[in-house]
Amino acid sequence: MPYSTSRTTGRTTRLLTGALAIAALVAALVALWQTQFRPIAPPGYCWGTWPGEARDGGLFQRGVRHRTADERAPTPGRPSGHCALSWRGGRGPEAYQQRVTVRLGTGPRGADQRRSWLDGLFAGGGTALPGGLPGFVTAGSGALVLPESCDVGGRPSVVSLTGTFTGSTARGGHPGFPQGSAPEITGKLLIEIANRAINVSSCASGPPLRLPHATAGDGPGGGADASAGDDCAIPALTAGEAKGTGRPARTAGSSRGTLRTCAVPAADGRPAIRLAAIGIPRLVALFDGLTGDRPPAPGWRATGRIEATRALVRADCAGRPTVFALRTGPGRTHTRLDDARVAFPALVDGAAERVGCARLRT
Secondary structure, three states: OOOOHHHHHHHHHHHHHHHHHHHHHHHHHHHHHHHHHOOOOOOEEOOOOEEOOOOOOOOOOOOOEEEEEEEEOOEOOEOOEEEEEEEEEOOHHHOEEEEEEEEEEOOOOOHHHHHHHHHHHOOOOOEEOOOOOOEEEOOOEEEEEOOHHHOEOOEOOEEEEEEEEEEOOOOOOEEOEOOEOOHHHHHHHHHHHHHHHHHHHOOOOOOOOOOOOOEOOEOOOOOOOHHHOOOOOOOOOOOOOOOOEOOOOOOOOHHHOOEEEEEEEOOOOOEEEEEEEEOOHHHHHHHOOOOOOOOOOOOEOOEEEEOOOEEEEEEEEOOEEEEEEEEEOOOOOOOHHHOHHHHHHHHHHHHHHHOOOOOOEO
């Protein structure tokens, strides 16, 4: 049989086509495997906020291991989410366990449930974020209200973050992070997760939120007014009843509002009362609908309620709505401070004066 060039060429073409098809199939399977089982890039955590590799000033340090995450990211159609992330790091005496919990939401709608939610949100007190940002931080926790365009059903959306750090010799966890326990660290992480929440939910446009450098009278570590003294030390209460702890905090500039907090400890170290004066507009909005339209008692130029374990009133302070809140417990002093109906009227006058507010009682 004579040699056929056309038959040989056709066979070669078919073989080449088959080889190319097999190569394409293998490439597709490899890409699918990488996507489903082995990410091409290190994984990101908490909605992609923090990459898996260690970075200077990031959430993770080198050598972390046993990372687990349970998270649900917000979406444009569902602007709420959560993230619970834990890991281990260090070895021997330097070993530690870390847990970070992030939540995004508007809180409950019902008044009683919302009051309880706000009690928890402000439970740690905190220092106001600088630059007029509507939020506050402590050494291991913080909260930030997102821009108004992120509101849901007329209620502000809030991002909260809590970090719990347990060393190898500690019997229990305490607030903080491996990098250290300082409000500045918490504030940085809070801004990062808030920007990511805004990005993935597409609820706001414009430049990302930024944490400016704190000055002597503005922001974490510098928000205390040394001349004001102890916000809980009110002469109307007897000595020993109202000695507070911590540093009062405020944002500088009346146009941006005020945040001051203080706590009175019981003998066992737990707070007996927590008092807050809140004048930052977006934080005040969290309390909308909770103070009613009646004064708590005759002679008050404020609206709200004073109960045995908590008090909440709202007043006009030089044209700026301001909320004053008090919560008792879980510690007890066995003094008049254990009853909010007695402690709040005595404390609120001093708190109002220190935020530039006229007396709330006539």
